[in-house]
Amino acid sequence: EAKAPAAQVGQTGPLSRDAIENAAYAPPAQPTPQQGSAQPPAQTQAQPDPALIRAQVLLERARFSPGAIDGLAGSNMKQAISAFQKAQGLPVNGQLDAEVMGRLRAVGAGAITTTYQITQQDIAGPYLGAVPTDLAAQGQAEHMGYANIVEALAERFHVTEALLRAMNPGADFNRVGQSLLVPAVNHTPLPADVDHIDVDKSEGSVRAFDADGKLIAYFPATIGSGDNPTPTGTVKVNGVARNPDYTYDPSKLSYGDGKEKVVVKPGPNNPVGVVWIDLNKPSYGIHGTPDPELVGKTASHGCVRLTNWDAWTLADKVKPGVTVRFI
Structure with missing residues:
Protein backbone atom coordinates (compact mmCIF):
# COMPACT_ATOMS: atom_id res chain seq x y z
CA GLU A 1 0.00 0.00 0.00
CA ALA A 2 1.47 3.34 -1.09
CA LYS A 3 2.10 5.95 1.58
CA ALA A 4 0.62 9.41 1.32
CA PRO A 5 3.04 12.12 0.17
CA ALA A 6 5.43 13.30 2.86
CA ALA A 7 4.30 16.45 4.64
CA GLN A 8 5.87 19.63 3.36
CA VAL A 9 7.57 21.55 6.13
CA GLY A 10 8.58 25.12 6.71
CA GLN A 11 6.34 26.70 4.09
CA THR A 12 3.34 27.96 6.02
CA GLY A 13 2.04 28.44 9.54
CA PRO A 14 3.12 30.48 12.55
CA LEU A 15 6.53 28.71 12.77
CA SER A 16 7.36 28.67 9.06
CA ARG A 17 10.90 29.18 7.84
CA ASP A 18 10.04 32.74 6.78
CA ALA A 19 8.50 33.60 10.17
CA ILE A 20 11.48 32.26 12.12
CA GLU A 21 13.95 34.09 9.89
CA ASN A 22 12.14 37.42 9.78
CA ALA A 23 9.30 37.88 12.29
CA ALA A 24 9.63 40.93 14.51
CA TYR A 25 9.57 40.37 18.27
CA ALA A 26 6.92 42.12 20.31
CA PRO A 27 6.89 41.52 24.08
CA PRO A 28 3.54 40.02 25.13
CA ALA A 29 1.01 42.50 26.44
CA GLN A 30 0.20 42.23 30.12
CA PRO A 31 -3.37 40.95 30.62
CA THR A 32 -5.79 43.32 32.33
CA PRO A 33 -8.53 42.09 34.68
CA GLN A 34 -12.00 42.20 33.20
CA GLN A 35 -14.12 45.01 34.56
CA GLY A 36 -16.34 43.94 37.42
CA SER A 37 -14.56 40.62 37.83
CA ALA A 38 -12.51 39.69 40.87
CA GLN A 39 -10.95 36.78 38.97
CA PRO A 40 -7.95 37.35 36.69
CA PRO A 41 -8.40 36.14 33.11
CA ALA A 42 -7.63 32.46 32.51
CA GLN A 43 -3.99 31.73 31.68
CA THR A 44 -3.47 30.34 28.20
CA GLN A 45 -0.61 28.04 27.32
CA ALA A 46 2.26 30.08 25.94
CA GLN A 47 2.92 29.39 22.25
CA PRO A 48 6.39 29.39 20.70
CA ASP A 49 7.30 32.74 19.18
CA PRO A 50 9.21 32.54 15.88
CA ALA A 51 11.28 35.61 16.80
CA LEU A 52 12.28 33.99 20.09
CA ILE A 53 13.36 30.84 18.26
CA ARG A 54 15.58 33.05 16.12
CA ALA A 55 17.00 34.83 19.17
CA GLN A 56 17.69 31.55 20.99
CA VAL A 57 19.54 30.10 17.99
CA LEU A 58 21.61 33.29 17.74
CA LEU A 59 22.35 33.27 21.47
CA GLU A 60 23.66 29.72 21.23
CA ARG A 61 25.66 30.66 18.14
CA ALA A 62 27.25 33.49 20.17
CA ARG A 63 28.09 30.97 22.96
CA PHE A 64 25.41 32.22 25.35
CA SER A 65 23.31 29.09 25.64
CA PRO A 66 19.57 29.42 26.36
CA GLY A 67 19.44 25.70 27.19
CA ALA A 68 16.86 23.77 25.16
CA ILE A 69 15.49 25.98 22.37
CA ASP A 70 11.74 26.29 22.95
CA GLY A 71 10.69 29.66 21.51
CA LEU A 72 9.44 30.79 24.92
CA ALA A 73 10.46 33.75 27.07
CA GLY A 74 11.69 31.75 30.07
CA SER A 75 14.26 32.35 32.80
CA ASN A 76 17.11 30.61 30.93
CA MET A 77 16.68 32.91 27.95
CA LYS A 78 16.51 36.02 30.13
CA GLN A 79 19.74 35.03 31.88
CA ALA A 80 21.47 34.30 28.56
CA ILE A 81 20.45 37.72 27.23
CA SER A 82 21.70 39.37 30.44
CA ALA A 83 25.06 37.59 30.13
CA PHE A 84 25.31 38.63 26.46
CA GLN A 85 24.42 42.24 27.32
CA LYS A 86 27.11 42.32 30.02
CA ALA A 87 29.73 40.90 27.64
CA GLN A 88 28.75 43.47 25.01
CA GLY A 89 28.87 46.41 27.42
CA LEU A 90 25.14 47.03 27.12
CA PRO A 91 22.71 47.90 29.93
CA VAL A 92 21.84 44.58 31.59
CA ASN A 93 18.11 43.94 31.85
CA GLY A 94 17.60 40.55 30.20
CA GLN A 95 15.21 42.06 27.65
CA LEU A 96 15.29 41.22 23.96
CA ASP A 97 15.35 44.46 22.00
CA ALA A 98 16.55 45.77 18.64
CA GLU A 99 20.07 46.50 19.94
CA VAL A 100 20.48 42.96 21.32
CA MET A 101 19.09 41.39 18.14
CA GLY A 102 21.34 43.54 15.98
CA ARG A 103 24.45 42.48 17.88
CA LEU A 104 23.39 38.84 17.88
CA ARG A 105 22.91 39.01 14.12
CA ALA A 106 26.38 40.51 13.74
CA VAL A 107 27.94 37.69 15.78
CA GLY A 108 25.99 34.83 14.23
CA ALA A 109 25.48 35.46 10.54
CA GLY A 110 23.68 32.95 8.37
CA ALA A 111 20.30 31.27 8.12
CA ILE A 112 18.54 30.42 11.39
CA THR A 113 16.91 27.26 10.08
CA THR A 114 17.87 24.37 7.88
CA THR A 115 16.19 21.25 6.50
CA TYR A 116 16.98 17.75 7.71
CA GLN A 117 15.85 14.51 6.09
CA ILE A 118 15.10 11.52 8.30
CA THR A 119 17.32 8.51 7.55
CA GLN A 120 16.84 4.79 8.01
CA GLN A 121 19.46 4.92 10.77
CA ASP A 122 17.39 7.57 12.59
CA ILE A 123 14.35 5.30 12.49
CA ALA A 124 16.27 2.16 13.47
CA GLY A 125 17.44 3.50 16.84
CA PRO A 126 17.67 1.43 18.98
CA TYR A 127 15.10 3.14 21.21
CA LEU A 128 13.90 2.32 24.71
CA GLY A 129 10.23 3.12 24.26
CA ALA A 130 9.48 3.92 27.89
CA VAL A 131 12.56 5.19 29.72
CA PRO A 132 12.78 3.60 33.18
CA THR A 133 12.74 6.19 35.95
CA ASP A 134 13.32 3.87 38.90
CA LEU A 135 17.04 3.50 39.58
CA ALA A 136 16.83 -0.28 40.03
CA ALA A 137 15.05 -0.61 36.68
CA GLN A 138 17.65 1.62 35.03
CA GLY A 139 20.33 -0.72 36.35
CA GLN A 140 18.61 -3.60 34.53
CA ALA A 141 18.32 -1.78 31.19
CA GLU A 142 20.63 -2.88 28.35
CA HIS A 143 21.31 0.77 27.48
CA MET A 144 19.99 4.21 28.40
CA GLY A 145 19.40 5.50 24.89
CA TYR A 146 16.61 7.70 23.62
CA ALA A 147 12.98 6.82 24.14
CA ASN A 148 12.09 7.42 20.49
CA ILE A 149 13.15 9.18 17.31
CA VAL A 150 11.54 12.49 18.30
CA GLU A 151 13.62 12.68 21.49
CA ALA A 152 16.76 11.77 19.52
CA LEU A 153 16.21 14.42 16.85
CA ALA A 154 15.17 17.07 19.37
CA GLU A 155 18.45 16.60 21.22
CA ARG A 156 20.47 16.63 18.00
CA PHE A 157 19.02 20.03 17.12
CA HIS A 158 18.98 21.38 20.69
CA VAL A 159 15.21 21.88 20.84
CA THR A 160 12.41 20.62 23.04
CA GLU A 161 10.35 17.78 21.61
CA ALA A 162 7.31 20.06 21.72
CA LEU A 163 9.00 22.67 19.54
CA LEU A 164 10.30 20.08 17.06
CA ARG A 165 6.72 18.86 16.58
CA ALA A 166 5.34 22.41 16.42
CA MET A 167 7.84 23.36 13.70
CA ASN A 168 6.86 20.27 11.70
CA PRO A 169 3.07 19.82 11.87
CA GLY A 170 1.94 16.76 9.98
CA ALA A 171 5.45 15.32 9.64
CA ASP A 172 5.78 11.54 9.73
CA PHE A 173 8.78 10.90 11.96
CA ASN A 174 8.84 7.25 10.92
CA ARG A 175 9.26 7.95 7.21
CA VAL A 176 12.70 7.73 5.59
CA GLY A 177 13.24 10.92 3.62
CA GLN A 178 10.72 13.01 5.56
CA SER A 179 12.04 16.57 5.60
CA LEU A 180 12.05 18.49 8.86
CA LEU A 181 12.52 22.19 9.54
CA VAL A 182 15.12 22.47 12.32
CA PRO A 183 17.35 25.15 13.86
CA ALA A 184 20.79 25.58 12.28
CA VAL A 185 22.49 25.13 15.65
CA ASN A 186 26.15 25.53 16.46
CA HIS A 187 28.08 22.25 16.47
CA THR A 188 31.56 23.80 16.29
CA PRO A 189 34.05 23.61 19.19
CA LEU A 190 34.67 26.50 21.57
CA PRO A 191 37.27 28.96 20.19
CA ALA A 192 39.92 28.22 22.84
CA ASP A 193 40.85 25.83 25.62
CA VAL A 194 39.07 26.41 28.92
CA ASP A 195 41.42 27.78 31.58
Whole structure:
Protein backbone atom coordinates (compact mmCIF):
# COMPACT_ATOMS: atom_id res chain seq x y z
CA GLU A 1 0.00 0.00 0.00
CA ALA A 2 1.47 3.34 -1.09
CA LYS A 3 2.10 5.95 1.58
CA ALA A 4 0.62 9.41 1.32
CA PRO A 5 3.04 12.12 0.17
CA ALA A 6 5.43 13.30 2.86
CA ALA A 7 4.30 16.45 4.64
CA GLN A 8 5.87 19.63 3.36
CA VAL A 9 7.57 21.55 6.13
CA GLY A 10 8.58 25.12 6.71
CA GLN A 11 6.34 26.70 4.09
CA THR A 12 3.34 27.96 6.02
CA GLY A 13 2.04 28.44 9.54
CA PRO A 14 3.12 30.48 12.55
CA LEU A 15 6.53 28.71 12.77
CA SER A 16 7.36 28.67 9.06
CA ARG A 17 10.90 29.18 7.84
CA ASP A 18 10.04 32.74 6.78
CA ALA A 19 8.50 33.60 10.17
CA ILE A 20 11.48 32.26 12.12
CA GLU A 21 13.95 34.09 9.89
CA ASN A 22 12.14 37.42 9.78
CA ALA A 23 9.30 37.88 12.29
CA ALA A 24 9.63 40.93 14.51
CA TYR A 25 9.57 40.37 18.27
CA ALA A 26 6.92 42.12 20.31
CA PRO A 27 6.89 41.52 24.08
CA PRO A 28 3.54 40.02 25.13
CA ALA A 29 1.01 42.50 26.44
CA GLN A 30 0.20 42.23 30.12
CA PRO A 31 -3.37 40.95 30.62
CA THR A 32 -5.79 43.32 32.33
CA PRO A 33 -8.53 42.09 34.68
CA GLN A 34 -12.00 42.20 33.20
CA GLN A 35 -14.12 45.01 34.56
CA GLY A 36 -16.34 43.94 37.42
CA SER A 37 -14.56 40.62 37.83
CA ALA A 38 -12.51 39.69 40.87
CA GLN A 39 -10.95 36.78 38.97
CA PRO A 40 -7.95 37.35 36.69
CA PRO A 41 -8.40 36.14 33.11
CA ALA A 42 -7.63 32.46 32.51
CA GLN A 43 -3.99 31.73 31.68
CA THR A 44 -3.47 30.34 28.20
CA GLN A 45 -0.61 28.04 27.32
CA ALA A 46 2.26 30.08 25.94
CA GLN A 47 2.92 29.39 22.25
CA PRO A 48 6.39 29.39 20.70
CA ASP A 49 7.30 32.74 19.18
CA PRO A 50 9.21 32.54 15.88
CA ALA A 51 11.28 35.61 16.80
CA LEU A 52 12.28 33.99 20.09
CA ILE A 53 13.36 30.84 18.26
CA ARG A 54 15.58 33.05 16.12
CA ALA A 55 17.00 34.83 19.17
CA GLN A 56 17.69 31.55 20.99
CA VAL A 57 19.54 30.10 17.99
CA LEU A 58 21.61 33.29 17.74
CA LEU A 59 22.35 33.27 21.47
CA GLU A 60 23.66 29.72 21.23
CA ARG A 61 25.66 30.66 18.14
CA ALA A 62 27.25 33.49 20.17
CA ARG A 63 28.09 30.97 22.96
CA PHE A 64 25.41 32.22 25.35
CA SER A 65 23.31 29.09 25.64
CA PRO A 66 19.57 29.42 26.36
CA GLY A 67 19.44 25.70 27.19
CA ALA A 68 16.86 23.77 25.16
CA ILE A 69 15.49 25.98 22.37
CA ASP A 70 11.74 26.29 22.95
CA GLY A 71 10.69 29.66 21.51
CA LEU A 72 9.44 30.79 24.92
CA ALA A 73 10.46 33.75 27.07
CA GLY A 74 11.69 31.75 30.07
CA SER A 75 14.26 32.35 32.80
CA ASN A 76 17.11 30.61 30.93
CA MET A 77 16.68 32.91 27.95
CA LYS A 78 16.51 36.02 30.13
CA GLN A 79 19.74 35.03 31.88
CA ALA A 80 21.47 34.30 28.56
CA ILE A 81 20.45 37.72 27.23
CA SER A 82 21.70 39.37 30.44
CA ALA A 83 25.06 37.59 30.13
CA PHE A 84 25.31 38.63 26.46
CA GLN A 85 24.42 42.24 27.32
CA LYS A 86 27.11 42.32 30.02
CA ALA A 87 29.73 40.90 27.64
CA GLN A 88 28.75 43.47 25.01
CA GLY A 89 28.87 46.41 27.42
CA LEU A 90 25.14 47.03 27.12
CA PRO A 91 22.71 47.90 29.93
CA VAL A 92 21.84 44.58 31.59
CA ASN A 93 18.11 43.94 31.85
CA GLY A 94 17.60 40.55 30.20
CA GLN A 95 15.21 42.06 27.65
CA LEU A 96 15.29 41.22 23.96
CA ASP A 97 15.35 44.46 22.00
CA ALA A 98 16.55 45.77 18.64
CA GLU A 99 20.07 46.50 19.94
CA VAL A 100 20.48 42.96 21.32
CA MET A 101 19.09 41.39 18.14
CA GLY A 102 21.34 43.54 15.98
CA ARG A 103 24.45 42.48 17.88
CA LEU A 104 23.39 38.84 17.88
CA ARG A 105 22.91 39.01 14.12
CA ALA A 106 26.38 40.51 13.74
CA VAL A 107 27.94 37.69 15.78
CA GLY A 108 25.99 34.83 14.23
CA ALA A 109 25.48 35.46 10.54
CA GLY A 110 23.68 32.95 8.37
CA ALA A 111 20.30 31.27 8.12
CA ILE A 112 18.54 30.42 11.39
CA THR A 113 16.91 27.26 10.08
CA THR A 114 17.87 24.37 7.88
CA THR A 115 16.19 21.25 6.50
CA TYR A 116 16.98 17.75 7.71
CA GLN A 117 15.85 14.51 6.09
CA ILE A 118 15.10 11.52 8.30
CA THR A 119 17.32 8.51 7.55
CA GLN A 120 16.84 4.79 8.01
CA GLN A 121 19.46 4.92 10.77
CA ASP A 122 17.39 7.57 12.59
CA ILE A 123 14.35 5.30 12.49
CA ALA A 124 16.27 2.16 13.47
CA GLY A 125 17.44 3.50 16.84
CA PRO A 126 17.67 1.43 18.98
CA TYR A 127 15.10 3.14 21.21
CA LEU A 128 13.90 2.32 24.71
CA GLY A 129 10.23 3.12 24.26
CA ALA A 130 9.48 3.92 27.89
CA VAL A 131 12.56 5.19 29.72
CA PRO A 132 12.78 3.60 33.18
CA THR A 133 12.74 6.19 35.95
CA ASP A 134 13.32 3.87 38.90
CA LEU A 135 17.04 3.50 39.58
CA ALA A 136 16.83 -0.28 40.03
CA ALA A 137 15.05 -0.61 36.68
CA GLN A 138 17.65 1.62 35.03
CA GLY A 139 20.33 -0.72 36.35
CA GLN A 140 18.61 -3.60 34.53
CA ALA A 141 18.32 -1.78 31.19
CA GLU A 142 20.63 -2.88 28.35
CA HIS A 143 21.31 0.77 27.48
CA MET A 144 19.99 4.21 28.40
CA GLY A 145 19.40 5.50 24.89
CA TYR A 146 16.61 7.70 23.62
CA ALA A 147 12.98 6.82 24.14
CA ASN A 148 12.09 7.42 20.49
CA ILE A 149 13.15 9.18 17.31
CA VAL A 150 11.54 12.49 18.30
CA GLU A 151 13.62 12.68 21.49
CA ALA A 152 16.76 11.77 19.52
CA LEU A 153 16.21 14.42 16.85
CA ALA A 154 15.17 17.07 19.37
CA GLU A 155 18.45 16.60 21.22
CA ARG A 156 20.47 16.63 18.00
CA PHE A 157 19.02 20.03 17.12
CA HIS A 158 18.98 21.38 20.69
CA VAL A 159 15.21 21.88 20.84
CA THR A 160 12.41 20.62 23.04
CA GLU A 161 10.35 17.78 21.61
CA ALA A 162 7.31 20.06 21.72
CA LEU A 163 9.00 22.67 19.54
CA LEU A 164 10.30 20.08 17.06
CA ARG A 165 6.72 18.86 16.58
CA ALA A 166 5.34 22.41 16.42
CA MET A 167 7.84 23.36 13.70
CA ASN A 168 6.86 20.27 11.70
CA PRO A 169 3.07 19.82 11.87
CA GLY A 170 1.94 16.76 9.98
CA ALA A 171 5.45 15.32 9.64
CA ASP A 172 5.78 11.54 9.73
CA PHE A 173 8.78 10.90 11.96
CA ASN A 174 8.84 7.25 10.92
CA ARG A 175 9.26 7.95 7.21
CA VAL A 176 12.70 7.73 5.59
CA GLY A 177 13.24 10.92 3.62
CA GLN A 178 10.72 13.01 5.56
CA SER A 179 12.04 16.57 5.60
CA LEU A 180 12.05 18.49 8.86
CA LEU A 181 12.52 22.19 9.54
CA VAL A 182 15.12 22.47 12.32
CA PRO A 183 17.35 25.15 13.86
CA ALA A 184 20.79 25.58 12.28
CA VAL A 185 22.49 25.13 15.65
CA ASN A 186 26.15 25.53 16.46
CA HIS A 187 28.08 22.25 16.47
CA THR A 188 31.56 23.80 16.29
CA PRO A 189 34.05 23.61 19.19
CA LEU A 190 34.67 26.50 21.57
CA PRO A 191 37.27 28.96 20.19
CA ALA A 192 39.92 28.22 22.84
CA ASP A 193 40.85 25.83 25.62
CA VAL A 194 39.07 26.41 28.92
CA ASP A 195 41.42 27.78 31.58
CA HIS A 196 38.93 28.20 34.43
CA ILE A 197 35.22 27.88 35.13
CA ASP A 198 32.90 29.89 37.37
CA VAL A 199 29.79 28.13 38.71
CA ASP A 200 27.29 30.74 39.92
CA LYS A 201 25.08 28.96 42.42
CA SER A 202 22.58 31.78 42.91
CA GLU A 203 22.09 32.43 39.20
CA GLY A 204 22.29 28.81 38.09
CA SER A 205 24.96 29.24 35.43
CA VAL A 206 28.39 28.07 34.29
CA ARG A 207 30.87 30.44 32.66
CA ALA A 208 34.01 29.22 30.90
CA PHE A 209 37.04 31.48 30.43
CA ASP A 210 40.23 31.20 28.40
CA ALA A 211 43.77 31.79 29.71
CA ASP A 212 43.42 35.55 29.10
CA GLY A 213 40.33 35.72 31.27
CA LYS A 214 38.01 36.17 28.29
CA LEU A 215 34.53 34.66 28.60
CA ILE A 216 34.22 32.04 25.87
CA ALA A 217 30.95 30.33 26.86
CA TYR A 218 27.92 30.75 29.10
CA PHE A 219 25.58 27.85 29.99
CA PRO A 220 22.45 27.62 32.14
CA ALA A 221 22.79 24.98 34.85
CA THR A 222 20.94 23.10 37.54
CA ILE A 223 23.07 23.39 40.67
CA GLY A 224 22.76 21.66 44.03
CA SER A 225 19.82 21.06 46.32
CA GLY A 226 18.87 21.52 49.94
CA ASP A 227 19.70 17.96 50.98
CA ASN A 228 23.06 17.89 49.20
CA PRO A 229 24.33 21.41 48.52
CA THR A 230 26.93 22.15 45.90
CA PRO A 231 30.33 22.95 47.43
CA THR A 232 31.69 26.44 48.01
CA GLY A 233 35.20 27.46 47.09
CA THR A 234 37.59 26.19 44.44
CA VAL A 235 38.16 22.68 43.09
CA LYS A 236 39.92 21.28 40.05
CA VAL A 237 38.99 19.02 37.15
CA ASN A 238 40.35 15.47 37.43
CA GLY A 239 39.31 14.41 33.95
CA VAL A 240 36.49 13.87 31.48
CA ALA A 241 34.47 10.72 30.79
CA ARG A 242 32.24 10.56 27.71
CA ASN A 243 29.25 8.21 27.63
CA PRO A 244 29.94 7.11 31.21
CA ASP A 245 28.28 4.51 33.35
CA TYR A 246 26.46 5.95 36.36
CA THR A 247 27.15 4.28 39.68
CA TYR A 248 24.82 4.71 42.64
CA ASP A 249 26.69 3.58 45.74
CA PRO A 250 24.71 4.32 48.94
CA SER A 251 27.88 3.96 51.03
CA LYS A 252 29.41 6.98 49.26
CA LEU A 253 26.41 9.23 48.66
CA SER A 254 24.34 11.39 50.98
CA TYR A 255 21.12 11.30 48.95
CA GLY A 256 18.57 8.69 47.96
CA ASP A 257 17.21 5.81 50.00
CA GLY A 258 18.54 2.91 47.94
CA LYS A 259 20.23 0.10 49.83
CA GLU A 260 22.00 -1.60 46.93
CA LYS A 261 24.77 -0.46 44.63
CA VAL A 262 23.43 0.11 41.10
CA VAL A 263 25.39 0.61 37.89
CA VAL A 264 23.44 2.23 35.03
CA LYS A 265 24.74 1.70 31.50
CA PRO A 266 25.69 4.64 29.25
CA GLY A 267 23.33 6.69 27.12
CA PRO A 268 21.70 10.11 26.87
CA ASN A 269 19.03 9.06 29.40
CA ASN A 270 21.65 7.95 31.92
CA PRO A 271 21.29 10.05 35.13
CA VAL A 272 24.47 12.00 34.24
CA GLY A 273 23.77 12.15 30.51
CA VAL A 274 26.56 11.72 27.97
CA VAL A 275 29.43 13.51 29.77
CA TRP A 276 30.93 13.50 33.26
CA ILE A 277 33.55 16.18 34.07
CA ASP A 278 35.05 14.80 37.26
CA LEU A 279 36.00 17.23 40.05
CA ASN A 280 38.51 16.56 42.82
CA LYS A 281 35.75 16.53 45.42
CA PRO A 282 34.48 12.94 45.64
CA SER A 283 31.16 12.26 43.85
CA TYR A 284 30.94 15.81 42.47
CA GLY A 285 31.07 16.70 38.79
CA ILE A 286 29.73 18.78 35.91
CA HIS A 287 27.61 16.57 33.69
CA GLY A 288 24.76 16.15 31.23
CA THR A 289 21.13 15.28 31.86
CA PRO A 290 18.32 13.08 30.54
CA ASP A 291 15.92 16.06 30.81
CA PRO A 292 17.38 19.06 28.93
CA GLU A 293 14.17 21.08 29.18
CA LEU A 294 14.48 21.04 32.99
CA VAL A 295 18.01 22.46 33.20
CA GLY A 296 17.96 25.57 35.35
CA LYS A 297 14.52 24.68 36.69
CA THR A 298 15.02 21.74 39.09
CA ALA A 299 17.44 20.74 41.85
CA SER A 300 20.46 18.50 41.36
CA HIS A 301 22.16 16.26 43.93
CA GLY A 302 25.03 18.65 44.59
CA CYS A 303 26.45 18.36 41.07
CA VAL A 304 26.28 20.80 38.17
CA ARG A 305 23.92 19.68 35.43
CA LEU A 306 23.95 21.05 31.86
CA THR A 307 22.12 19.96 28.72
CA ASN A 308 23.92 17.05 27.11
CA TRP A 309 25.07 19.19 24.18
CA ASP A 310 26.34 22.01 26.41
CA ALA A 311 28.20 19.52 28.63
CA TRP A 312 29.74 17.92 25.53
CA THR A 313 30.85 21.31 24.17
CA LEU A 314 32.40 22.30 27.50
CA ALA A 315 34.12 18.93 27.99
CA ASP A 316 35.72 19.19 24.54
CA LYS A 317 37.94 22.06 25.75
CA VAL A 318 38.48 21.04 29.40
CA LYS A 319 41.64 19.31 30.59
CA PRO A 320 42.75 17.97 33.99
CA GLY A 321 43.80 20.78 36.31
CA VAL A 322 41.24 23.34 35.09
CA THR A 323 40.08 25.39 38.09
CA VAL A 324 36.37 25.39 38.95
CA ARG A 325 35.24 28.14 41.30
CA PHE A 326 31.85 27.94 43.04
CA ILE A 327 30.54 31.41 43.78
